[in-house]
Amino acid sequence: MLKQVQEFESGDAITEVPLRHSPAVKAAPRRATLSVQFLIAGGLVMQVAMIVAGYLITELVSREAIRSKAISTALFMQNLVGPTVQELATSQTLSAGAIARLDQLFADEAVKRRFPYFEVWTPGGVVAYSNTPQIIGHQFEPPSGLLRALTGEITADHADPRAGEHVIRGIRTRNLEIYSPIRQEGSSRIIAVAEINERAEPFRGELAALRRSSWLVVAAVTAAIMLALFGIVHRGSRTIETQRKALERRVEETEQLLLENRQLSDRVQRASARVAELNEQFIRGIGADLHDGPAQLISFSILKIEDVRNAGGKATRDRSLLTMQSALDEAMREIRSISKGLVLPEIADLPLHTVIERAVRAHEARTRTRVALATVELPQPVSHAVRICAFRFVQEGLNNAYRHGGATGQDVRSWMDGSLLNLSVTDSGGDTPSVEKALPGEGIGLYGLQERVESLGGTLTNRRLREGGNLLKMTLDLSGGLLVA
Numbered sequence: 001m002l003k004q005v006q007e008f009e010s011g012d013a014i015t016e017v018p019l020r021h022s023p024a025v026k027a028a029p030r031r032a033t034l035s036v037q038f039l040i041a042g043g044l045v046m047q048v049a050m051i052v053a054g055y056l057i058t059e060l061v062s063r064e065a066i067r068s069k070a071i072s073t074a075l076f077m078q079n080l081v082g083p084t085v086q087e088l089a090t091s092q093t094l095s096a097g098a099i100a101r102l103d104q105l106f107a108d109e110a111v112k113r114r115f116p117y118f119e120v121w122t123p124g125g126v127v128a129y130s131n132t133p134q135i136i137g138h139q140f141e142p143p144s145g146l147l148r149a150l151t152g153e154i155t156a157d158h159a160d161p162r163a164g165e166h167v168i169r170g171i172r173t174r175n176l177e178i179y180s181p182i183r184q185e186g187s188s189r190i191i192a193v194a195e196i197n198e199r200a201e202p203f204r205g206e207l208a209a210l211r212r213s214s215w216l217v218v219a220a221v222t223a224a225i226m227l228a229l230f231g232i233v234h235r236g237s238r239t240i241e242t243q244r245k246a247l248e249r250r251v252e253e254t255e256q257l258l259l260e261n262r263q264l265s266d267r268v269q270r271a272s273a274r275v276a277e278l279n280e281q282f283i284r285g286i287g288a289d290l291h292d293g294p295a296q297l298i299s300f301s302i303l304k305i306e307d308v309r310n311a312g313g314k315a316t317r318d319r320s321l322l323t324m325q326s327a328l329d330e331a332m333r334e335i336r337s338i339s340k341g342l343v344l345p346e347i348a349d350l351p352l353h354t355v356i357e358r359a360v361r362a363h364e365a366r367t368r369t370r371v372a373l374a375t376v377e378l379p380q381p382v383s384h385a386v387r388i389c390a391f392r393f394v395q396e397g398l399n400n401a402y403r404h405g406g407a408t409g410q411d412v413r414s415w416m417d418g419s420l421l422n423l424s425v426t427d428s429g430g431d432t433p434s435v436e437k438a439l440p441g442e443g444i445g446l447y448g449l450q451e452r453v454e455s456l457g458g459t460l461t462n463r464r465l466r467e468g469g470n471l472l473k474m475t476l477d478l479s480g481g482l483l484v485a
């Protein structure tokens, strides 16, 4: 029984339910925020896009720059050379006069520096004029620029030093070669193609500057796009982050609430179990009260019947009858007080040591035996339940000492051990069985007492002493709300 009660008590004490957080909320490693992820991934993509776009744009811009340069040079050439080479509409060669005029045109130093080479090709690939006279009249493999110019297109490209007309003159520099169609006056017929070689160096510088500024523009636009997108993503990310935190808080609150609910329902469950137990205890208490009080007195009276029967004289019989009467009167009083629900009213406001003393004196008076008494005075009053418990303990202990221990060496003590109140009833009577042996079936005195003590959170032991006799002891922790404030 003791074990069972302890098990219930320890089960009762389980109030802590481990707080469980959902793994997604707490255990997950912290991931980079959306904006940081965007900065890394978006930055990489944007850089690749910028390089591709920059390359295409600079290529396009430089090609366009070369083209517009070619067009302006070609127009200049068409105006300058066109009238002089009109005779090629009818002939494959130029007259000496025309060649002299052209020579004159390109004799100017400034023109020569800018345009080091100049040729006029016939549509058949023959050089009709060149400022390098030895190639005049030569036919070469028509350069691709010439073929395209024959379709009416103005082309500009870097000179190929492997081309026959360049090899023959030992030209190695990659100048800009512009092919421009020259039409017959008053018609759209292409009668010749002018090839002008323009020095690329000054233009290369311009081109490099153009490329640089194109790259700068692309980079600036990319950075601006990236910054704008980052701003948007960052704002969104911040909103998500705040919402995530709020959600986390909500989940935590919900978990906390759930935990509180669980604890509450546990407490309700325990309380209802406790109520049922208390009810049971109350019934057992009444049983114990009836047993410990009136039943003891009545059983004592029954013992006295034998004395009456065996009494030798009237005086002895009267004395025994008187004792019986007083025991039965007391039993009646107790039954009345129990039925009124007022258990042991005489100890209502007494300090604990007086309550113990009352129980001892009542036993002494009833049994006409001696009980040694040593009690401690507590600085603070104890609750009514403790006083009743102490009274019943002494009463039952002394009754057992009287009935089973021959009322020899009866001794009642109380002492404090920290916050623990200890009470003992010893006797030096004969053979005492252990509680384990004693409890089943033989009587309900110790059993009821054990219930009573344990309901207050205390412990009860009853054991045979090595030197003979019996020790009944109870221990109560007064720090657990058993003191009266």
Ligand SMILES: Nc1ncnc2c1ncn2[C@@H]1O[C@H](COP(=O)(O)OP(=O)(O)OP(=O)(O)O)[C@@H](O)[C@H]1O
Pocket (backbone or CB within 6 Å): 291, 400, 401, 402, 403, 404, 405, 427, 429, 430, 431, 432, 433, 438, 439, 442, 443, 444, 445, 446, 447, 469, 470
């Ligand atoms: N002081 C003691 N000396 C010797 N034996 C004892 C002592 N106290 C208890 N016992 C033994 O333990 C048994 C159980 O005691 P318990 O008080 O529960 O029942 P009881 O006294 O026999 O009957 P009840 O108390 O119900 O009138 C007793 O029957 C007795 O054998």
Ligand SMILES: [Mg+2]
Pocket (backbone or CB within 6 Å): 396, 399, 400, 443, 445, 446
């Ligand atoms: Mg008993």
